[in-house]
Amino acid sequence: MPTPRQMHLGVFILAAGHHIAGWRMPGAEAGSENLPLIRHIARTAERGKFDLLFLADAVNTRPDMHPSMVLRLEPLTLLAALAMVTEKIGLAATASTTYTEPYNLARYLGSIDHMSNGRCGWNIVTGAFADAALNFNRGPHPEHDERYAIASEFVEVIKGLLDTCEDGIWTLDQESGKFFDAAKMHVLNHVGKYFQVRGPLNMSRPPQGYPVMIQAGASEAGRDLAAKVAEIVYAVHQDREVARAFSDDLKRRAVGFGRSADHIKIMPGVSAIIGGTEAEAKAKLATLGECADPIVALQVLAERLGHDLTSYDLDAPVPELPPSGIMRGHAVTLSALAKKENLTLRQLRNVVAATMGHRLIVGTPEQVADGLQDWFEAGAADGFNVMPPWFPGAFDDFVDQVVPILQKRGLFREEYTGTTLRDHLGLPRPAHPLQR
Numbered sequence: 001m002p003t004p005r006q007m008h009l010g011v012f013i014l015a016a017g018h019h020i021a022g023w024r025m026p027g028a029e030a031g032s033e034n035l036p037l038i039r040h041i042a043r044t045a046e047r048g049k050f051d052l053l054f055l056a057d058a059v060n061t062r063p064d065m066h067p068s069m070v071l072r073l074e075p076l077t078l079l080a081a082l083a084m085v086t087e088k089i090g091l092a093a094t095a096s097t098t099y100t101e102p103y104n105l106a107r108y109l110g111s112i113d114h115m116s117n118g119r120c121g122w123n124i125v126t127g128a129f130a131d132a133a134l135n136f137n138r139g140p141h142p143e144h145d146e147r148y149a150i151a152s153e154f155v156e157v158i159k160g161l162l163d164t165c166e167d168g169i170w171t172l173d174q175e176s177g178k179f180f181d182a183a184k185m186h187v188l189n190h191v192g193k194y195f196q197v198r199g200p201l202n203m204s205r206p207p208q209g210y211p212v213m214i215q216a217g218a219s220e221a222g223r224d225l226a227a228k229v230a231e232i233v234y235a236v237h238q239d240r241e242v243a244r245a246f247s248d249d250l251k252r253r254a255v256g257f258g259r260s261a262d263h264i265k266i267m268p269g270v271s272a273i274i275g276g277t278e279a280e281a282k283a284k285l286a287t288l289g290e291c292a293d294p295i296v297a298l299q300v301l302a303e304r305l306g307h308d309l310t311s312y313d314l315d316a317p318v319p320e321l322p323p324s325g326i327m328r329g330h331a332v333t334l335s336a337l338a339k340k341e342n343l344t345l346r347q348l349r350n351v352v353a354a355t356m357g358h359r360l361i362v363g364t365p366e367q368v369a370d371g372l373q374d375w376f377e378a379g380a381a382d383g384f385n386v387m388p389p390w391f392p393g394a395f396d397d398f399v400d401q402v403v404p405i406l407q408k409r410g411l412f413r414e415e416y417t418g419t420t421l422r423d424h425l426g427l428p429r430p431a432h433p434l435q436r
């Protein structure tokens with residue numbers, strides 16, 4: 001009997017919670033620098049048999065940023081620590097293609113993949129925040145499509161560097177004195193429009209070949225990069241049919257690049273507020289709303305729409321604003337929602353305070369499971385990037401109350417069957433180009 005299709009689950013760790021007021025909930029702990037909390041989240045996710053955990057990042061900050069992002073540990077360093085306190089769960093983090101060098105990043109990612117025995121994932125971002133340019137010596141933030149062109153070449157260089165050693169390079173033959181097989185080490189000699197990198201990388205090929213590649217672009221250029229290289233795609237959707245069209249489009253584009261549609265997993269974000277009854281869950285949402293800082297909420301919305309909103313009337317309909325080059329995916333989804341539901345700016349601000357524009361399900365564990373099953377079975381998602389409104393309680397509830405329902409319905413694994421992130425996702429390990 002063929003194995004039934006099962007969903008993939010990842011937890012998006014923003015350790016002060018995804019709701020901007022999450023950290024103020026009773027029992028909530030806060031902090032993107034709180035290692036014991038983050039270790040608890042990682043282990044809880046592994047107990048729940050999640051495919052992966054994910055750490056976002058930016059290389060800038062400002063006082064009115066989302067509380068989960070304003071002050072944070074560097075995520076690749078954090079992944080290395082988490083690799084030591086977990087055994088099976090995939091470990092993914094963001095790193096920018098605009099503000100890092102491929103040689104450095106290939107080493108960091110390769111090291112994490114080695115140290116975790118094949119559990120590393122990389123969220124390829126071009127840098128959604130232009131202020132980052134002020135922290136580097138590279139001139140102004142490149143414009144949107146150029147950032148994607150840089151990213152595309154960057155990924156090529158990363159793969160090339162990770163391939164500079166063929167598999168099976170270690171001989172460690174004490175008898176003959178042959179330490180490793182130097183014939184399996186190659187020079188890359190990459191000379192492109194944006195990068196010139198000779199190589200070889202001073203590291204053997206990692207357990208997964210390449211880390212699992214993740215991308216979250218929703219623009220034309222973003223979708224093309226995702227279709228070309230991504231194995232997980234994060235997305236911001238409120239509407240199931242829009243999500244399905246997005247998934248179909250990404251898979252069609254991936255096939256156009258000669259890839260299998262099964263090798264690109266679409267994982268929209270979803271936040272769940274869980275209660276013993278629907279009324280209890282709604283009361284939690286109301287409490288969160290009352291605790292939210294309106295200035296931070298408006299700034300988080302402004303970042304996503306790409307426009308300063310401070311001069312607009314909060315009680316007037318959301319103004320029509322041209323799409324910006326910052327976070328187009330969020331901007332398009334939020335503008336469509338505002339139009340469909342005739343929202344005022346204040347109402348849209350409150351939506352963003354809760355989920356930054358991602359889907360929100362408020363209800364009992366069964367209602368949350370139903371909401372996930374519905375999108376999964378409709379072909380709108382291969383799985384979900386779970387965005388708990390606060391930690392640890394709201395995520396503990398998800399793992400203890402929602403995951404068992406999904407498992408009982410046969411929609412989610414009861415045990416890990418493999419050891420690497422590629423195993424969990426059903427993705428093949430890419431063979432070395434010279435060994436294919």
Ligand SMILES: Cc1cc2nc3c(=O)[nH]c(=O)nc-3n(C[C@H](O)[C@H](O)[C@H](O)COP(=O)(O)O)c2cc1C
Binds near residue numbers: 094126144216220327
């Ligand atoms: C779930 C999710 C996570 C993201 N994480 C990051 C991140 O950590 N750092 C970052 O700069 N951008 C992040 N982004 C933004 C995307 O990388 C991208 O810039 C944004 O979706 C706009 O892409 P587009 O211009 O192609 O639409 C994230 C987006 C989503 C949906």
